[in-house]
Amino acid sequence: MNQVMKQMKSARGLLVASLAVAVAALVSPVPAVAQSATASNNAAPSPLQIAQGAKAWSENCGRCHNFRDPKEFSDKNWDVIVTHMRTIAPLPGQTAREIKAFLKASN
Amino acid sequence: MTEKLGRAAAALAVAAISATIVAGLPTHAAAQSDENLRHRIEAMEQQLQQMKDMAKQLDALKQELAKTQKKASNAAKAASAEDTRAIKWHLAGYGTANYTATDASGENNSFGAGDFNPIFLVGYKDLLLWESELEFSTLTDGSTKTELEFSNLNLMATDWLTLSAGKFLSPIGDFQQHLHPTWINKLPDRPAGFVEDGGNEPLSDVGVMARGAFPVGSMTLDYAVFAGNGPRLADVADEGVKMEGFGADDNSNKAFGGRIGLRPLPYLSVGVSGMLSKIKGNAGSGGTVSHGDYDVEDIDAAFTKGNWDVRGEYIRSHLDSLSTALDPASAPVQIPASTWHSWYAQAAYRLAGVTDNAVLRNFEPVVRYSQFDVSGLSDFTGNEEDRVSVGLDYWFAPSIVAKIAYENRDFKNKPNEDVFRAQLAFGF
Numbered sequence: 337m338n339q340v341m342k343q344m345k346s347a348r349g350l351l352v353a354s355l356a357v358a359v360a361a362l363v364s365p366v367p368a369v370a371q372s373a374t375a376s377n378n379a380a381p382s383p384l385q386i387a388q389g390a391k392a393w394s395e396n397c398g399r400c401h402n403f404r405d406p407k408e409f410s411d412k413n414w415d416v417i418v419t420h421m422r423t424i425a426p427l428p429g430q431t432a433r434e435i436k437a438f439l440k441a442s443n
Numbered sequence: 444m445t446e447k448l449g450r451a452a453a454a455l456a457v458a459a460i461s462a463t464i465v466a467g468l469p470t471h472a473a474a475q476s477d478e479n480l481r482h483r484i485e486a487m488e489q490q491l492q493q494m495k496d497m498a499k500q501l502d503a504l505k506q507e508l509a510k511t512q513k514k515a516s517n518a519a520k521a522a523s524a525e526d527t528r529a530i531k532w533h534l535a536g537y538g539t540a541n542y543t544a545t546d547a548s549g550e551n552n553s554f555g556a557g558d559f560n561p562i563f564l565v566g567y568k569d570l571l572l573w574e575s576e577l578e579f580s581t582l583t584d585g586s587t588k589t590e591l592e593f594s595n596l597n598l599m600a601t602d603w604l605t606l607s608a609g610k611f612l613s614p615i616g617d618f619q620q621h622l623h624p625t626w627i628n629k630l631p632d633r634p635a636g637f638v639e640d641g642g643n644e645p646l647s648d649v650g651v652m653a654r655g656a657f658p659v660g661s662m663t664l665d666y667a668v669f670a671g672n673g674p675r676l677a678d679v680a681d682e683g684v685k686m687e688g689f690g691a692d693d694n695s696n697k698a699f700g701g702r703i704g705l706r707p708l709p710y711l712s713v714g715v716s717g718m719l720s721k722i723k724g725n726a727g728s729g730g731t732v733s734h735g736d737y738d739v740e741d742i743d744a745a746f747t748k749g750n751w752d753v754r755g756e757y758i759r760s761h762l763d764s765l766s767t768a769l770d771p772a773s774a775p776v777q778i779p780a781s782t783w784h785s786w787y788a789q790a791a792y793r794l795a796g797v798t799d800n801a802v803l804r805n806f807e808p809v810v811r812y813s814q815f816d817v818s819g820l821s822d823f824t825g826n827e828e829d830r831v832s833v834g835l836d837y838w839f840a841p842s843i844v845a846k847i848a849y850e851n852r853d854f855k856n857k858p859n860e861d862v863f864r865a866q867l868a869f870g871f
Contacts, residue, residue: 395709399747400621401870402841409533411526416533416566420574422599424612424620426656426665429569429602 381437389438392431397421406442414439529568535871536561536576537842539625542865548858556581560592560624572597593647593688603657610688611652613645614667614702615716616756617743618787626842626870629752629791629809630834632850636758636785636815640682641826643760643783643815645718645739647688648672648698665704665714673698673720674737680769680822683783684722684737684762694734696721702741710748716741727768730775735765750796757786762819769822781819788812791836807836809848827855842870 381389397403409417414436422432541555562576575594582588595609612620618637622628637644650671656663672692674684700718707713718739724732738761745754760783768775789811795804811832817824834848850862 399706399710399712399745401627402838404841408841412528412531413533416531416564416572417535419566419569419572419599420533420535420564423572423574423597423605423607423654426605426654426667428656428658428663429599431656431663433569 381434381441385434385437386441387438389434389436389441392427393435393438396425396427396431396435400425406439409439409443411440411443414443530565532563532565534561535564537624537626537868537870539869540867541631544863545860547860547862558625570599572599595652601655604653604655607652607654608650610647610649610690611669612647613686613700613718614652614654614669615645615700615718615739616702616741616758617714617745617754618756619644619646622754624870625866625868626844629789629807629836629846630811630832630848631846631864631866632832632848634756634785634787634789634811634813635828635830635852636783636813636826637756637787638826639687640677640685641823643684643686643739643758643785645674645686645700648686648700649688649690650697662708663706665706666701667716668699668701670697670699673718674722676722676725676767678725678771680820681825683817683823684760694721694723696734700739711744711746713744714742716743722762722765724765724767724775725771727771727773727775730768731766732768732775733766735763735780737762750793752791752793753789755786755788757784759784778820781817781823783815783817783823785815786813793838805838807838809834809836825856829853844868 393403406414418432418436418439421427421435422429427435537560539555539558539560541558542553543555544552558581559579560576562574565573573594573596576592578588578590578592580588580590591610593610593612595607595611598606600606614620618634623633625631636642639646648669648671650669652667652669654665654667654669656665658664672689673696674686675689675693677683677685698718698720700716700720702714702716704712704714716739720737721734722737723734726732739758740760741756741758743754743756745752747754762781764777764780766775766777769778789809791807791809793804793807798804809832811830811834813828813830813832815826815828815830817827830853831851832848833850834846837845839845844867846864846866846868848864848866850860850864852860852862854860
């Protein structure tokens with residue numbers, strides 16, 4: 337294991353790489369703050385979005401913990417919980433919205 | 444004339460008799476009719492009373508219905524309002540109860556008080572999220588210990604970028620950030636070295652962070668970069684470096700760190716992370732102290748497919764030589780450069796993969812090997828350990844688990860221990 341770590345790039349290199357990724361994300365052509373704020377939780381999701389949410393749920397939510405039953409929480413709860421998971425997992429915003437749509441359609 | 448009168452009298456008599464006869468028959472029939480009529484009237488009165496009672500019941504039901512309709516209307520209105528409200532909140536968290544039996548000299552078998560970790564989540568649309576976790580625990584003297592595990596504001600700047608400020612869980616590695624809550628951790632304790640005192644896993648920091656995730660083809664890349672107040676040396680040397688979010692910095696050198704994670708497949712994730720910081724020596728009685736570089740490097744991986752959960756993590760940290768007091772009463776001394784290594788590998792399998800039995804399918808055996816090695820200052824080496832953990836979990840629900848585990852703790856600088864642990868955990 338030590339040998340593996342010795343071959344790892346230095347922590348400085350990692351930081352530079354992380355910063356580069358963050359800058360790339362910052363300047364990415366995805367909705368900025370104002371648009372993100374208007375992304376409503378209440379717009380009726382399409383069947384496709386719900387299906388994509390089911391797939392994203394199955395691929396992401398079991399990586400750390402057991403799958404939670406959609407019926408455990410209300411729509412309002414899922415809105416906040418999935419946003420929390422978006423920040424800590426982390427998840428792309430679009431993926432988080434699809435997972436919300438699936439959970440809210442299934443509870 | 445007399446004859447006429449006689450005929451008339453006879454006729455009258457006949458008529459009278461006839462009338463009497465005729466009258467006698469209808470008198471009996473009328474009596475029966477009266478009786479029937481009386482019965483019918485009584486029946487009708489009963490029916491009328493029943494109808495009145497039913498009308499009363501109907502009125503009462505109408506009133507109840509009106510109340511119910513009003514409640515339903517209010518509930519629907521409230522629910523609708525909840526869903527459209529800009530600010531939403533949720534109380535999450537977990538609770539834990541423990542039992543530990545050990546053959547360690549001087550230690551007693553003991554129940555652990557129910558630790559309580561409420562997590563407050565408050566969101567504003569899809570734009571902001573405030574998240575704070577408290578930890579309440581009971582100390583051995585019966586007093587209650589309260590800690591702020593994390594508390595930070597998150598701005599969802601774009602779909603791929605979240606900006607955070609406050610106290611946050613360290614993004615170094617995977618265990619502390621994602622796996623340490625007791626309803627997620629498969630075993631009742633943390634791996635060797637992945638601990639608060641004397642270990643080398645960063646727990647939290649106070650500062651700012653940018654993190655997010657985005658798709659790269661069919662894969663997902665996630666990242667985090669942060670700047671924080673960084674770690675400090677513990678007041679007591681054998682506790683090593685403290686890396687639990689200090690509310691103020693003891694020098695102007697901030698810690699910088701980050702993590703890059705890649706999910707090449709939905710069930711496979713790998714991550715590399717690291718931190719650069721400077722640590723100031725502790726002041727003692729006289730003398731001078733100096734700063735030393737303290738760096739952390741970490742690699743983690745997880746395979747979570749079907750009923751398998753296999754994961755591991757390695758942390759290396761290094762502190763340069765510096766001048767510091769080993770305890771508050773002594774003068775600073777130059778300590779040698781020191782290096783910490785800790786790692787673990789863990790595998791768990793849910794028996795639902797081999798049986799449909801309603802009880803057996805909820806069991807999950809777990810094995811873990813963890814190791815903690817330190818080189819350098821001898822005070823730092825007290826917790827060096829090789830640990831084997833074997834456990835069995837029973838899942839009552841996806842976030843309610845009972846665990847039992849046996850540990851063999853092979854210390855390098857003190858007698859070995861055999862430990863039995865039991866734990867109940869509930870995530871909500």
